[in-house]
Amino acid sequence: MTALAVLAVAGCTADTATDAGERAATAGTGATTTYPFTMKNCGTDVTYKAAPKKVVTLNQTAAEILIHLGVGDRIVGSGYEIEKTPDAIAEQYKKIPLLSAHGQEIKHEKLLEAQPDFVYSSFASMFTAEQSGDRKQLHDLGVPTYLTEFDCSFHESVAGADFEMMYEEYRRLGKIMDVPAAGEKLATEQQAVVAKALGAVKKRDTPLKVMWFYSTYEGTPWAAGPGGLPQHISDLVGVQNIFADAKTKWAEVSWDEVAARNPDVIILADLTRGEPNDTAKEKIDLLKKDPLTSRLNAVKGDRFISIPGSHMDPGYGSASVVPALVDGLNRLG
Numbered sequence: 196m197t198a199l200a201v202l203a204v205a206g207c208t209a210d211t212a213t214d215a216g217e218r219a220a221t222a223g224t225g226a227t228t229t230y231p232f233t234m235k236n237c238g239t240d241v242t243y244k245a246a247p248k249k250v251v252t253l254n255q256t257a258a259e260i261l262i263h264l265g266v267g268d269r270i271v272g273s274g275y276e277i278e279k280t281p282d283a284i285a286e287q288y289k290k291i292p293l294l295s296a297h298g299q300e301i302k303h304e305k306l307l308e309a310q311p312d313f314v315y316s317s318f319a320s321m322f323t324a325e326q327s328g329d330r331k332q333l334h335d336l337g338v339p340t341y342l343t344e345f346d347c348s349f350h351e352s353v354a355g356a357d358f359e360m361m362y363e364e365y366r367r368l369g370k371i372m373d374v375p376a377a378g379e380k381l382a383t384e385q386q387a388v389v390a391k392a393l394g395a396v397k398k399r400d401t402p403l404k405v406m407w408f409y410s411t412y413e414g415t416p417w418a419a420g421p422g423g424l425p426q427h428i429s430d431l432v433g434v435q436n437i438f439a440d441a442k443t444k445w446a447e448v449s450w451d452e453v454a455a456r457n458p459d460v461i462i463l464a465d466l467t468r469g470e471p472n473d474t475a476k477e478k479i480d481l482l483k484k485d486p487l488t489s490r491l492n493a494v495k496g497d498r499f500i501s502i503p504g505s506h507m508d509p510g511y512g513s514a515s516v517v518p519a520l521v522d523g524l525n526r527l528g
Contacts (some may be wrong), residue, residue: 228373236367237319237347239330241339246373247313251294253301253321255280256510261315262287263511264369264377272309274301275321278467278505281512298468303328307336313371314340317509319349341371345423345509352422352444358389361424361509385514392518393431397525402435406458406493407507409445411472411481416453420446424513425462432521434460454487460527461493462520464504475501498527 231244247269252258254275261267267287274295280288294301294309306314306327314333316322322330322342330340344360345353353360362382369378407419407429419425420441429436437456438446461482466473472481479499482488493499500523506512 226375228370228375230373232370234367234371236340237342237344241334241341243313243339243371245312247311247339247371249309249311250313250315250372251301251306251309251311253314253316253327254318256505256508256512257315257317258288258291259284259511260365260368261372263381264365264372264374266372266374266377267291269372271311272301272306274327275299275318278503298470300326302326303332311338314338315342315368316340317343317346319346339371341368343509350443350445352420352442354422356422356424356444357427358385358424358514361513362386364509381511385511388514389431389517392521395518395521395525396432397521399433402433403459403524404437404456405429405434405460405462406437406453406456407462407464408478409464409504409507410466410470410478412447416448416450417445418448418453419507420444423507424509424516425507428516428520431517432524434524450485450487454491457491458493460498460500460524461491463499463501464507465501466504473504475499500524500527 228246230246231242233240233242249271250261250269252261252270252273255273255277258267258270258273259280261270262284267284270291272292272294274293275298276293277298294305300321303324303326314327316327319342321327322340324332330342333340343364345356362385365381365385366375366378369375407425409417409419411417418438419436420438420443423444426436426439426444429439437458438448441448463475463478465475472478482491482494488494500520502516502519503512506516
């Protein structure tokens with residue numbers, strides 16, 4: 196009987212005013228940001244008049260990035276907490292007031308109560324009038340914002356989405372927060388994690404077919420498509436994303452489509468939001484019990500790799516997906 200192979204891991208546009216030479220000169224120095232400055236972010240010109248001192252992050256992974264930049268003590272509120280915080284930053288994270296219930300978005304009124312001077316989000320869906328307020332609303336109130344370039348338009352595929360966009364986000368946030376050297380240092384550290392993992396990739400004559408299985412909504416599976424980090428990581432490690440032809444970076448697919456494309460390996464998002472089929476174990480149980488999916492090559496061979504769900508979205512944990520995936524694929528043969 197084949198042993199269950201679930202391998203878990205704990206855990207864009209560049210600023211035209213900052214070229215590679217300037218970044219290299221800044222790293223490791225006591226350089227500071229000159230204010231005010233204006234940065235184009237997701238097509239919007241945003242002016243930052245001073246280093247933020249009262250930041251609200253609209254989601255957990257945004258808060259984690261700022262903690263890793265060394266400015267977690269400036270976060271006066273966060274929301275959309277969906278999983279256990281990594282041990283390395285748990286002490287700092289638990290000091291941040293939560294402005295919404297577990298797995299819920301911050302509402303506009305609650306955001307304003309925190310009196311932020313900067314708001315940062317990893318999801319366009321949170322910068323809406325129905326949630327935390329749209330960006331124009333906040334800018335009109337004198338509160339600058341930053342939205343990840345990976346999600347300028349909710350769920351849409353992003354041309355050229357890659358790790359360099361993530362590294363540039365660290366640099367831009369470092370500039371906004373007046374810690375440019377920390378932004379460059381974080382980018383350099385993450386580059387090294389990815390490069391080391393790619394050096395261990397096992398070469399194959401025929402690429403393995405993989406499905407990035409995020410979750411189900413009303414019984415329908417959602418999987419990674421093109422224009423996001425899962426697709427980029429697939430290309431880097433030499434596997435074939437079976438939904439690379441989808442219309443969005445996270446696509447609603449069907450079990451019939453999954454069966455027809457018959458993945459060799461299924462990469463499971465391990466989520467702890469409390470929604471049906473969120474955890475990796477629940478996903479495996481679902482796949483094994485269903486008469487259709489139980490016949491998939493990946494399911495019959497227990498060929499699963501489990502990754503924290505938030506790491507499939509842009510954030511500090513995204514780079515750790517590469518060594519986890521490479522290790523998992525190498526072990527599966």
